[in-house]
Amino acid sequence: MPSKTDAGDVDVAIVGAGPAGIYMLHRARTAGLSARVFDSAGGVGGTWYWNRYPGARCDVPSLEYSFGFDEDLQQEWSWPEKYSAQPDLLAYLNHVCDRFGLRDGIQLETRVDSVTYDEPQGRWQVGTDRGDNVSAQFVVMATGALSAANTPDIPGLDTFAGDVIHTARWPHEPVDFSGKRVAVIGTGSTGVQVIPEIAKQASELFVLQRTASYSLPSGNRPLDPAEEAVIKARYADFRAANRLMPAAIGSLYQLRSTSVLDATPEERQLAFEETWEMGGFAFVRTFPDLTLSHEANKIAADFARAKIRSIVHDPATAELLSPKIVIGCKRMCIDSGYFETYNLEHVHLVDVSTTPIQEVTSAGLRVGDRTYEVDAIVFATGFDAMTGALLRLDIRGRGGQPLGDAWAAGPGTYLGLSIPGFPNLFTIAGPGSPSVLTNVIVAIEQHVDWITDCIEDMRDHGYSTIEAMPEARDAWVVHVNEVAADSLHNDPGCNSWYLGSNIEGKPRVFMPLLGFPAYVDRCEEVVVRGYEGFVLSPASSP
């Protein structure tokens, strides 16, 4: 296997300097591979570099949403809060880069705009907007599942006289909304975080809601050093226990194992109150069947809707804020004071579910007969998730085939790691892997370890190329769909970004794989069986 062939060549080109790209660089280097990371951002951090809107916070507890690959790292870092705010996560990821001496391998402010397979050479050409043309034996797409920001194409947007900001492209300098009339479009995980913060400053705030979200209180608080010490005393065991959980988090919760349908109304109420108070995702796991059957699901949904009615004073607003969809079919939101915000006199909820936003004028937004005059519009409208970042790049595999053609009917991968026709190109936390349905840091570590071990195996055994077989991909796509078929995530009333249905024209396909721990076993089994489902070729035959 060639090492660096000339100044511009590397063994591994990595696209993206978020947690996945950072860890990939570290593992590649420790495996003796030359590697370079490219990112269009001005700093490392990925999601936590871009999403610097007020209120931005992780919805997975800090002690779990952090790397577990190095014992010293996890012992020396201290988190100030149970759920980390964006600046703390960004500081952590910068610390990781410094601690492992990674900065010289990361090329920032450099957008990769083409990734092309050079078939005769058996190498990839990575082209950037700075004119780099780097030859790499392997390419790792660490581009993030939620990084391609989605701004709806609303007529007249370019005529608006005020400020337009997408939450995922928030300015670095503080934005002052004091005395301003602001519109926020979107009430997903981002909306529920940013809305209470903007409401603290704005003179008037219009929230344009298309679909009401279930949102659970975070229960965020300063992290108790004693609690942190208990985890740190057995951090490796804690991580291992989490890796056995369906979402790779939450091994600490002592939840019930019996059906909600077998509980009395009093027992249900008590159980739900307990997990609601606990904060975070615990609520959806109060009983094991809440996300498995409609009957069980409705009981949890009714409880959550009753909570909204108990918080929001105006009954009409409470009704509008009460989700009608299955609870948990979309990603649950986690908030700090979201519903309470609607009790403020200057905060107005605007329903755009039946009458969409028609146009933006120079003065504001027109919905039906009414124009909402505002000084700023904030788009909390999410992402072209899972495939967006990959398809926005010009990736071409064997025969010059664009990835967009290969994925015209939906993303087809083998193990969420590899695509037939795109040899030696790996996706981290890509479609077809548990990715966003797990603690994504755990998913990233598992993928990076698998990819690095695979490259090392290839090197040890004289192989230069690995490529997924089309039959293996087809069987994997069937598996991903089968697992999701009976899940409430696939409920016809649910238009989630998991299904791509937040983006017009995107094929409706459930993209992540349900079933984390079993997936890890499957990846290991594939290796044990000699990379079953892959073709490995020796150096002479690219």
Ligand code: NA7
């Ligand atoms: P989400 O969860 O996709 O939420 C986006 C929100 O924007 C959601 O309420 C959408 O309504 C709304 N939206 C999108 N387009 C429009 C238009 N054209 N008009 C009105 N409303 C619109 O993105 P987030 O950034 O909040 O969260 C993404 C993930 O990041 C989250 O799940 C966590 O994993 C972290 P809709 O529901 O589509 O009707």
